[in-house]
Amino acid sequence: MDGTLACVGLTKVWNEGTDREVAALSDIDVEVRAGEFLVVIGPSGCGKSTLLKLLAGLESPTAGALLHHGQPITGPHVDRSLIFQQPSLYPWLSARDNVAFGLKLQGVGRKERRRRADEFLRQVGLREFASKLPHELSGGMQQRVAIARALCVGAEILLMDEPFAALDVQTRYQMQTFLLDIWRGSGKTVVFVTHHIDEAVYLADRVVVLTARPGRVLDSVPIDMPRPRSVIGPEFERYRAHFVERLRAEVARAFEEQELVEMLDTRIK
Amino acid sequence: MIGRVATGPGAAPVPRIAAALPARRRRAAGRRLVETAQAGAWWVLSVGMVVAVWEAAAALKLIDPVILPPPHEFIGEIRNQAQFLMPAVGVERTGANFVALTAIAASLQRVLLGLFLAFVAGVCTGGLAFYFGIVRKLTLPTVTLLAPIAPVAWIPLAIVAFGIGDWSAIFVVFVGIYFTLTLATVKAMTNVERVYLDAARVLGARRPQVMFYVVLPASIPALFDLVRMNLFGAWMGVLAAEMVGVNTGLGAIVMVGRQMMNMNLTFLGMAMIGLVGYLLDAAFGQVQRRVLWWRRATEI
Secondary structure, rough: OOOOEEEEEEEEEEEEOOOEEEEEEEEEEEEEEEOOOEEOOOOOOOOHHHHHHHHHHOOOEEEEEEEEEEEEOOOOOOEEEEEEOOOOOOOOHHHHHHHHHHHOOOOOOOHHHHHHHHHHOOOOOHHHHHOOHHOOHHHHHHHHHHHHHHOOOOOOOEEEEEEOOOOHHHHHHHHHHHOOOOOOOHHEEEEEEOOHHHHHHHHHHHHEOOOOOEEEEEEEEEOOOOOOOOOHHHHHHHHHHHHHHHHHHHHHHHHHHHHHHHHHHHOOO | OOHHHHHHHOOOHHHHHHHHHHHHHHHHHHHHHHHHHHHHHEEEEHHHHHHHHHHHHHHOOOOOOOOOOOOHHHHHHHHHHHHHHHHHOOOOOOOOHHHHHHHHHHHHHHHHHHHHHHHHHHHHHHHHHHHHHHHHHHHHHHHHHHHOOOOHHHHHHHHHEEEEEEEHHHHHHHHHHHHHHHHHHHHHOOOOOHHHHHHHHHEEEOOHHHHHHHHHHHHHHHHHHHHHHHHHHHHHHHHHHHHHOOOOOOHHHHHHHHHOOHHHHHHHHHHHHHHHHHHHHHHHHHHHHHHHOOOOOHHE
């Protein structure tokens, strides 16, 4: 267990012991190496987000263990920062104060906070927007501020929950390239969740495919392509075809199950 | 209305956009001016229509001016107010028009003080109930029972407990809004978006920090909305208290008018009540805009 992050037999059941019990994750074994860019894909509702919440320490597992440097994860820690799909910047704080929020929690002085926040805003290319409020920034800019906020507390692992899902295609490309730049420049470990196959193949060192609910590890494929990658070309297509095939079967299974459940539900009603 | 956010430093970051800004801002200001003027015109027209019908009815002797005096008559009453109101209002005689102002000041002071105390107390109680499970379980059932009691229903108790005077009216406002606001605070804090709390926790916030840096600021807008919704209720509470027991302020003016069969005075009082209530609401809207700088103007 010398990987940066490790899940061993990780299982999560929501509302355990009630009649709304939902098995989200079942017996997940994944190890993330330091500095790795790991992408997790799977059909919607497969527990991808749950996995990230568990890794962040926001939720605790029903069974199995989560380890960070061999130590069990018992709660959130600034080393592991989660970047959310929905806007999570505080609307009453400027971009700068949002980035500095973690430092404020640590009791860092005002001047120092400002200096460090501005430095990270510069890194994400938003230095001149420091005094803007979140609603004055575009969606892509807001996510860049959120990334700067995670970097500013010195997170070593970035857990990203479909961070670009709400962005339009152009912005999404830009953000992917931007994220890779940040990642390469900083040597951070990234666990990135998406349902977008192209995004996964473009970004990942390795792609983990989860099954439909409850999520199990279906596949773990290293992406052996030089960077910067081109999204057109036979190699990319080969990977894409592989994952499309894998996911299609899963989605079909999940869909049938869902229909069956709904049919039974309506019968009962 | 040019918001604070638009005029702050760093508003013109990118040179190319910055060059285009003054012209755009001038156009926007021009458009706002036109809109304000139009709204004002409709306002005048709407009020003017009612006044015109009323005045015409009075002039044609369709209504009895003793019972329903037309606007120009009761507004003219301002000149005579001091003599009627001096004993009732119980303030020093400093000039005819000043008495009306004193009555307004007395009522306003009561409603504002009551609101302020209720806001502070409600947010504190609600915050404690949100933060500590035991406080919540101990207080909320009682609070839920007391909240639906209308401010007016507290007047008898207020007069017995505080006697005739300012504190009686302040108590009515306070008690009329305090319980509701306590409940609303708990609800607003419970409704704070989960992602805001999670974001704070992954950034290393401890529970008290989440409370002060996230839950409190995130729920303030909802609380302000609630205070504003209860503004008219509080205003009515004060006036009712003034009518039945406190004997000073705008509510008392209306009552004195009735007792002396001086409907001019009553209508003058009513007009002032309406106007001051309207201005109170507008002023509170401005306060909201200033304090809740991060919300776009359209949301307020």
